Amino acid sequence: MIDKITLVDAVNNKNYEFAANMILNATKKSESKIGSFTDPRDGRTYKTVEIGNQVWMAKNLNYDAGEGTYCYDDKISNCAKYGKLYTWEAAKRAVPKGWHLPSKSEFEQMLKFIGEDREGAYSELTKTSDCSFHVLFGGCRDRYGPYNYLGGIANFWSSSESDTDHALNLTVYSVTRSAYLKRDSKGDGFSIRCVKD
Template sequence: MKKIFVALSMVAFLAACDDSSSASAENNEPTTLSSAEEQGSSSSRHCEECNDEAISSSIEELNGTSSSSSVKEKSSSSYTQGDAKQSSSSEKSGKSSSNLIESSSSSVTSESTEKSSSSEKLPETSSSSEKEPESSSSSLGGIEFSSSSVILSSSDVSIPSSNSVVLATPCKNETEDNCEYGELSDERGGRTYKTVKIDNQWWMAENLNYESANSWCGGGRTTANGVERITTEGDCAVYGRLYTWTAATTACPSGWHLPSKAEWETLFTAVGGQSTASNVLKSTSGWYVARNGTDVYGFSALPAGGRSDVGGYYNKGDDAYFWSSTEDNRYSAYYTTLYYDSDKGFDNAKFINDGKDYAFSVRCLKD
């Protein structure tokens, strides 16, 4: 009979624990633990399980799974105590769990407050983020602009480039000549040549007139009279001499050389490009029918024409031809020509490759 009474008492206590656990989970309050403390030592083991379940349920709602696992660890540790200390351990576990719930509740409240506070500050952050493009600015070519409010096109702004070319300043006109000139003394023939500085290059300002093998006076003319060709040699004193390519490569005096194609291109770039070079480098006289140049750099190119590989002269007064040291292949090399393009109606400069046995003028460039 006594055993039946004890069993009924245990069932009643378990039912009370279940009701207490359910009420604690719904109301999120830690008061369930106080009822466990008032129960007898005989049911403490079972109530302890009820308390742990109630604590676990509360923690899962307030602080997630991690707090629940923490409580279960504490609960499992309480089971390792001796039977004599179970009641005392249960009471302490209840109090400790109660403190844990309060701490967890406080932690959750703190997290909620921080999240709420952070959430309230988000619009300001977003607003600040939206304003950043307005405040960001950069400088390009000395011009400050906002990346969000101004769009600059290449037509509006001149952007300096490391590859920008500074053109040489014209130094000569109809009334003044302020070009930087020098002299070249050729000991081989006792001649002195006028030189001129254009940008960073020193050029001969007249055609080379050193007599060597495979050279002829420039400005000659060949005409046909029926089947007969009449060749009139030119004037070396005015036009200098015409050289085959092989002769030209060794014709310049010491300290000077036959310029390469790239060095001719450098000159053309300095005076404004190939479309400009012909007009500004040509002499102001000696060209046919209004084809004289402006000669604003003192280069004074003369229309000596050329000599073909079979000995005929051509284009005196129309074209100036100058050899470069750049070969095209074993049979031909590059030269440049300054001429008036009658089809297009303007002066021009271009590079052509031709046979090395043709004869053209030479302008030496200082080493």
């Protein structure tokens, strides 16, 4: 098994050694496949990206699932840019056929593939290249009504409940440059990134 890879700079007569797993991980990330999905319910098209062996939407869902579906500050222009915000119950209704809300373990699998720590995951999730998850900081809606943190935070619902009133979500926070799973009230309004069945 290869432990180290040495790169030789013949011009400057220098050698650079890297851990083999660093090179292999970087190669795996760069090989992500991109595609698209058109939602037959409303005709909207979403970029998709393959991360590891999972296929994710690379854009926040913007489907109107009725009650529990919101645009940040109730402005349609925010939905056009950031997608809609959903309560957990609305999120379960909003997902198109052939896709689903990611479970806790599916989020963990994706995070493990792109970066072992919170900051490493943040850097990968917020890249804007074609082959990235490309987080949009769409803010959130508190269950009591106020909208908060547009441009500063992104929360993505998972299908996993932590108890009767709470479910887990992937939180990506620009101030601390971190990405992590946490629990919040099912009545809060968060974004959705679907994963393919």
